[in-house]
Amino acid sequence: xxxxxxxxxxxxxxxxxxxxxxxxxxxxxxxxxxxxxxxxxxxxxxxxxxxxxxxxxxxxxxxxxxxxxxxxxxxxxxxxxxxxxxxxxxxxxxxxxxxxxxxxxxxxxxxxxxxxxxxxxxxxxxxxxxxxxxxxxxxxxxxxxxxxxxxxxxxxxxxxxxxxxxxxxxxxxxxxxxxxxxxxxxxxxxxxxxxxxxxxxxxxxxxxxxxxxxxxxxxxxxxxxxxxxxxxxxxxxxxxxxxxxxxxxxxx
Amino acid sequence: xxxxxxxxxxxxxxxxxxxxxxxxxxxxxxxxxxxxxxxxxxxxxxxxxxxxxxxxxxxxxxxxxxxxxxxxxxxxxxxxxxxxxxxxxxxxxxxxxxxxxxxxxxxxxxxxxxxxxxxxxxxxxxxxxxxxxxxxxxxxxxxxxxxxxxxxxxxxxxxxxxxxxxxxxxxxxxxxxxxxxxxxxxxxxxxxxxxxxxxxx
Numbered sequence: 001x002x003x004x005x006x007x008x009x010x011x012x013x014x015x016x017x018x019x020x021x022x023x024x025x026x027x028x029x030x031x032x033x034x035x036x037x038x039x040x041x042x043x044x045x046x047x048x049x050x051x052x053x054x055x056x057x058x059x060x061x062x063x064x065x066x067x068x069x070x071x072x073x074x075x076x077x078x079x080x081x082x083x084x085x086x087x088x089x090x091x092x093x094x095x096x097x098x099x100x101x102x103x104x105x106x107x108x109x110x111x112x113x114x115x116x117x118x119x120x121x122x123x124x125x126x127x128x129x130x131x132x133x134x135x136x137x138x139x140x141x142x143x144x145x146x147x148x149x150x151x152x153x154x155x156x157x158x159x160x161x162x163x164x165x166x167x168x169x170x171x172x173x174x175x176x177x178x179x180x181x182x183x184x185x186x187x188x189x190x191x192x193x194x195x196x197x198x199x200x201x202x203x204x205x206x207x208x209x210x211x212x213x214x215x216x217x218x219x220x221x222x223x224x225x226x227x228x229x230x231x232x233x234x235x236x237x238x239x240x241x242x243x244x245x246x247x248x249x250x251x252x
Numbered sequence: 253x254x255x256x257x258x259x260x261x262x263x264x265x266x267x268x269x270x271x272x273x274x275x276x277x278x279x280x281x282x283x284x285x286x287x288x289x290x291x292x293x294x295x296x297x298x299x300x301x302x303x304x305x306x307x308x309x310x311x312x313x314x315x316x317x318x319x320x321x322x323x324x325x326x327x328x329x330x331x332x333x334x335x336x337x338x339x340x341x342x343x344x345x346x347x348x349x350x351x352x353x354x355x356x357x358x359x360x361x362x363x364x365x366x367x368x369x370x371x372x373x374x375x376x377x378x379x380x381x382x383x384x385x386x387x388x389x390x391x392x393x394x395x396x397x398x399x400x401x402x403x404x405x406x407x408x409x410x411x412x413x414x415x416x417x418x419x420x421x422x423x424x425x426x427x428x429x430x431x432x433x434x435x436x437x438x439x440x441x442x443x444x445x446x447x448x449x450x451x452x453x
Binding site: 001002003005040045070071074075076093094095096098121122123167168196197198221222251 | 262263265266269270272273298299369370371372373374375376377394396398414415437438439440441443444
């Protein structure tokens, strides 16, 4: 049976992980490769590395980090953060990334999804959507960390991304992200019902129960989480064992 | 020495990294002489089976691969092109792509099934493991798949996997030819063990 995936996410700035400083027993604080290796050993199904560098130098460092991650890990990993062209995506593929995730650049120029998917396959393209519920009740995509609202309505934008060649949708509710108060499961279930590609839930997990809820009630194919792993609250293995105990198919 | 056949079907970096981690010596090549000299051959592949067959013909390899007598491992589309034929065509129109015909298997697209997502992507467990490729593995190991077409089960099936209503060949074997529909180079420790086993054949 196809397993639900648990995906730790690492934010990287100038080659160093910026969260996760409390990770138990990690010798070199912020070592993105070592942290990824630990997660893989604990049973992470995939990893996501997000580049949040503000400078060109930082981005160059990220590309060489991707190479080291690819040399080290024996599980798939996705990279993202500021990818806005076919060339940038190609460079990361060449270094060994299995997938890339695009967000603002896809909103600015939706054709980019199709360009990358046609060249490298849909399995390579994850479209990330950061959305929040607006005053009129509709969910709309945002950019710049949720600070700028766009005209893209969540469900129609997700369907458009799928039609243009996205292989997966990574949906983060900006109303829930960072709250540790759980995911909006109803919205995830509705999204899943409208798409034929996998949906990855992100942002809001405060407990294993939250993750279990979004994988069952929310029908998500995978859950991405950062804080609950980085701060040593749970190991990936503990989360997966608990999900298995609740009858959810996971790879143990 | 392992020859990884380079025929323009996807990035080979992951496979190279996996062999590096095992300390295996390899060469990435489309040169027939080099392939014939190698002790083992890996035929990788990501993309369209029709395109893969076209590229193998253009490089003059299609007629030679079935005659190899050393261990050969086809991965993903590399496994599919070792089958008899595939429903996946270069232009995407209905039809059949004749393949290399090593495995007695027909490759078809996953049927439309409510709630079943295509491609079959992610970690799924293997059943009916048979043969040296799987030596030392525990029962029901999980491996990583990404594919929209599959070979059903048949006489050459040496591992199965269930996705929705389909029981597919997760691995095939005929004489010195092996194929995995999944990606051992991305399948964690299980995948590493399978690649190690291939290196010992």
